[in-house]
Structure formats: structure tokens, C-alpha cells
Amino acid sequence: MIIAIDGPSGAGKSTLGKMLAKKLNLLYLDTGAMYRAVGLAVLEAGASLENKEKVIEIAKSAKIELVGEPENLRIKLDGRDVSQNIRSQQIGQTASIVSGVSEVRKILVEHQRKLGNNAQNGCVLDGRDIGTIVFPRADVKFFLTAKPEARARRRFEEDSSKNWAETFEKTLREINLRDARDVSRVDSPLAIAEDAIVIDTSELNLTEVFEQMSEKIKEKFNLGGDLIK
Numbered sequence: 001m002i003i004a005i006d007g008p009s010g011a012g013k014s015t016l017g018k019m020l021a022k023k024l025n026l027l028y029l030d031t032g033a034m035y036r037a038v039g040l041a042v043l044e045a046g047a048s049l050e051n052k053e054k055v056i057e058i059a060k061s062a063k064i065e066l067v068g069e070p071e072n073l074r075i076k077l078d079g080r081d082v083s084q085n086i087r088s089q090q091i092g093q094t095a096s097i098v099s100g101v102s103e104v105r106k107i108l109v110e111h112q113r114k115l116g117n118n119a120q121n122g123c124v125l126d127g128r129d130i131g132t133i134v135f136p137r138a139d140v141k142f143f144l145t146a147k148p149e150a151r152a153r154r155r156f157e158e159d160s161s162k163n164w165a166e167t168f169e170k171t172l173r174e175i176n177l178r179d180a181r182d183v184s185r186v187d188s189p190l191a192i193a194e195d196a197i198v199i200d201t202s203e204l205n206l207t208e209v210f211e212q213m214s215e216k217i218k219e220k221f222n223l224g225g226d227l228i229k
Contacts, residue, residue, distance in 0.1 A: 001024070001026060001121065001122030001123075001139050001140075001221070002116060002122055002123055002125070002135050002137075002138040002139050002140075003017075003020060003024075003026070003122070003123070003124045003125070003138065003139065003140045003141075003142070003217070004125055004126075004130035004131035004134070004135050004138035004140070004141045004142065004193075004196075005017050005020075005124065005125065005126040005127075005130065005141075005142045005143075005144060006126070006127060006128055006129065006130050006131050006132070006141070006142070006143050006144070006190070006192070006193070006196065007126075007128070007142075007143055007144035007145050007190075008128075008145060008146075008151065008175075008178075008179050008182060008190060009092070009151060009155070009175055009178050009179070009182075010146065010150075010151030010152065010154050010155045010175055011144040011145055011146050011151055011201055012144055012146070012154070012201050012206060012209060013032075013126035013127075013144055014030055014032065014033075014126055015206060016126075016144065016206065016209055016210055016213060017030070017070075017124045017125070017126040018070035018071055018073065019070075019206070019210050020124050020210070020213060020214070020217070021070040021123075021124040022069070022070045022071060023214070024121075024122070024124070024217075025121055026119065026121050026122045026123055026124050027115070027116070027119035027120075027121070027122070027123040027124070028066075028070040028073060028123070028124050028125075029066060029112060029115055029116065029123055029124070029125045029126075030066065030073060030075070030126060031108070031112055031125055031126065031127035031130065031134070032095065032126070032127055032128075033066065033073075033075045033086060034064050034066075034075075034108050034111070034112070035095040035098060035099045035104075035108065036075075036086035036087075036091050036092065036094075036095040037062065037064045037075055037077045037082060037086055038055075038058065038059045038062055038064070038095070038098050038104060038108070039086070039091050039092075039094035039095035039097070039098050040077060040082055040085055040086050040091055040094075041058050041059075041062045041077060041078075042054075042055055042058050042094065042098060043090075043091070043094055045058055049094065049097050049098065052101050052103075055098055055101055055104060056101060056103045056104060056107075059098070059101075059103070059104045059107050059108070060107060062077060062078065063076075063077070063078050063079065064076070064077060064108075064111070066115075070124075087162070087164070088164055089159065089164060089171075089174060092174070092178070093174060093177070093178070096177075096178045096181045096182070097181070099128075099185070100181060100185040100186075100187070102186070102187040105129075105187050105188055109129075109133060109134050109188075112125065112127075112134050113134060113135070116134075116135060122139075125138075128182055128188070128190040129188040129189075129190070129191075131143070131193035131195075131196050132188070132191050132193050133188045136193070139220065139221075140197070140216065140217055140220050141193050141195055141196040141197065142196060142197050142198075142199060142213060142216075143192045143193070143196040143197070143198045143199070144199050144201055144209070145198065145199070145200055145201070146200060146201045146202040147202045148172060148175050148176055148179065149172065150201070150202040150203075151175055152168060152171045152172035152175045153168070155171050155175065156168045156171040156172075159171065197213075197216050199212055199213070
């Protein structure tokens with residue numbers, strides 16, 4: 001079972017992906033975290049983001065691992081835990097830039113496919129090109145979206161709790177900037193797969209969205225009501 005969850009930044013993909021993976025006992029892959037790890041590696045190497053050859057070289061040599069259960073997923077870069085390091089706004093913007101490099105995407109997409117195909121029970125992946133590029137034949141595809149203001153509010157509250165946020169206005173600008181990059185890049189732009197189930201989360205809480213996604217999965221696989229609650 002492969003479940004693809006796509007959508008823009010701040011739509012709730014990661015949290016809901018973890019919730020589904022836990023309930024269904026599937027591997028969870030936060031593909032955005034993989035791009036963030038590459039972004040961190042680039043910054044730590046002191047490389048210019050304009051030097052694509054160097055960025056590609058770093059992406060090729062970086063050893064990125066996703067370890068642990070969905071709710072306690074840890075991201076390792078070259079053997080060290082960078083789960084917290086990659087969640088800053090700076091790393092998010094850097095990840096957005098490096099993800100626009102076609103060769104970097106090819107490297108990580110290949111890695112994501114291997115992990116997903118080798119998962120014993122199946123996999124839940126979230127990102128921006130899962131249902132269109134990484135697993136175009138995924139069993140179920142979701143596209144989560146929300147108004148920029150709603151997504152910025154969630155991100156601002158999350159960052160504020162970690163003392164990372166500056167102002168809501170800056171967070172909103174960064175959300176809009178990232179959206180523009182994601183939809184306009186030549187390679188694997190953010191797009192809605194033709195067979196994706198679109199859910200607008202602007203006015204919904206996580207439980208409501210989870211219930212909608214769960215119902216769609218139960219319908220697809222004719223699952224009993226006790227498997228997903």
C-alpha cells in the first residue's frame with residue numbers, strides 16, 4: 001500500500017502523514033525533511049546556492065536516514081541527528097532552492113522510491129511531487145491545500161513555540177515565496193495529480209482532515225472500521 005500526500009507548505013501533510021502511517025502500521029517518509037537535510041548540508045559546507053555543481057555533489061555524498069516510529073521520526077545526516085536543526089525557516093528556504101535543482105531531485109526521488117518499494121507493509125509519503133513523479137501509481141493520492149494565511153498562521157504558531165518565528169507577516173511572505181518556487185520550477189513542480197483527492201484544510205482541524213482521509217482509504221481498500229479509527 002502506497003499513500004501519497006502532496007500539497008504546499010503548511011497544509012498539514014507531515015502531521016497527517018504520521019497519523020496515517022501509525023494507524024496503518026506503514027513506513028512514513030517525510031520527503032521534505034530529506035530536502036531540508038540537503039539544504040543543511042549545503043549551508044554547513046559553506047557552498048553557494050548558485051553553485052549547482054557543488055550542491056549536486058553534496059546531495060550525492062550526503063547520507064540521509066529516516067529512523068524511528070512516525071510520531072518520533074528522526075532525520076540523520078551523515079550519522080548525526082539533525083531532526084531539530086532542519087526545522088528553521090532558513091533551512092526551509094534553502095531546501096526550497098536546492099529542491100529546484102533537477103539533479104538533486106533525481107537523487108532524492110530514487111532514494112525515496114527505493115525506501116517505499118522496500119517497505120514491508122507499504123509506505124506513506126508526503127511532499128510536493130509524490131503522486132505526480134515519485135509514485136504516480138500510488139494506491140491513494142491526497143492533495144492537501146489551504147489558504148496562504150491559514151498555512152502561515154499554523155507555521156507561525158509552530159515556530160513561535162520553538163522561539164523560531166519573527167513575525168506573522170514575515171512567515172506569510174516566506175510561505176508565498178515558497179509557493180511561487182514550488183509551482184514554477186521546471187522539474188517536478190507542485191501540481192495536483194489527476195486522480196488525487198483534494199482536501200482544503202483551511203477551516204478544518206487535524207482530526208476532521210484525518211477522518212476524511214481515513215474514510216477515503218477505507219473505501220479504496222474496503223477496510224473494516226476498526227483498522228482506522
